[in-house]
Amino acid sequence: MNIIETQNLTKTYGDFTAVSGISLHVPKGTVYGFLGPNGAGKSTTMKLFLGLTQPTGGSFVIDGKRFPGGRVQILKEVGSFIEAPAFYGNLTGEENLEIIRRILGLPRSSVADALELTGLTQHRRKLAKKYSIGMKQRLGLAGALIGRPPVLILDEPTNGLDPVGIHEIRSLIRSLPQQFGCTVFVSSHLLSEMELMADNIGILNHGRLLFEGTLDDLKSSAAAQGCPTGSLEDTFLAMIDADNRQRGGAR
């Protein structure tokens, strides 16, 4: 069953198309890696899911709720972390999570749980504006993970984390589907990480979906196109390059 499904989802800014008719299928209880070069439209797609920006075409369904009618229902089930961390600098990490907890109507224990999951417990009484970059990132993740929602949308969650942090977050993301039945929709530029983490992959370039499927599917489809299949990185680079050349030729 697909928990996130989009049909020809499109977003244009003026005459610039950031997301161009993509149809994604994210199976429930899996980690879905969303890849693409800078400006490919990954963050824009995620913002569309959260209703932070309005689609100019197409539609999508998250856990059976269709946007825009089901927006509030969707937001209740989605934990998200988009681009840079967003928080109240004048509050401590714990107080920030407490605000989110109360809005979501979660039990009291969920704050401590989210702090523990992201390794912030010992820094919980520090003001968020005094956090280091990595700690802010962790706070953002804690805000997404709090209450362990059925769907997680994470935009470059390991940005700015130290190697230990990257490893921890990767293990955490990897474990979420089995432990809590979560579905994780995650974008990242760390392809080696993605290879270890994702069940399915979607590759975006200039707003268009180049590929969607499992890593094995990607290997076979790359082999069929004559692209290298050694690592995800090689395949990714070759596919993007081929697409860019094709687009250049078409112009």
Place this chain on the structure above:
Amino acid sequence: MIVSLECKKLKRTGFKAAFFGGGILAAAVPALNMAFRSEAYLSMDAPPVKILLNANWQMMAMLNVLLIVAGACILYHIEYADHAIRKMRTLPFSESAVFFGKTAVLVSACILLLAIEAASIFGCSVHWFGPAAGLYREILKNFGFFLLLMLPAILLSLAAASVCRNMWTALGTGVVCVFAATMIPAQNFALSLFPFALPFRTFSDLSGSAARNYAIAGAAETVGAAALAILILKIRRSFE
């Protein structure tokens, strides 16, 4: 729930201190005035509350409106400073709920402010003019009137603060509005309906029908400002 949440968000911003300190400062105005020039006022032939408000309210109202503008800026600055509002927008509740939560906080702060000022007017009245019958009612009427006439300025300052990502833009706009308001002649009814000028009117200084007109204007502007705020939030949402 939303109101207590908005209060929680204000921790360590100096919001409470600003209103409490502002209230004390405004309360000091009539006391100092009386302490230094009591003969001039005691010889006047009018009800004490009217004398006190006529002598001091322009100054006190100025402080109040500036505090409203600054308070509105603080309330939204915390949302924009570290982009907290971006996280809030991904949570299942509406931005207008946030707006009206903040309105409730600012209105409560203004009630506190007015209460401190009312206590000062009461104290001055009893201390210098002696106890008088109906003093409570007179003060209550006046300060209820002030609160009503403050509402449009409260809503508009918050609407401005919610639009401006940069706190200084909202603060600057608000301060300009306040100074413009002080230059408006009180005799011109139409001009004195400018939302930031309303809080300068005093109940005891107006005839019954004029007071009623101002009260109606205050209520109408409050409704208008609230509608405008909702509209702004809606429009902004569809542009993003």
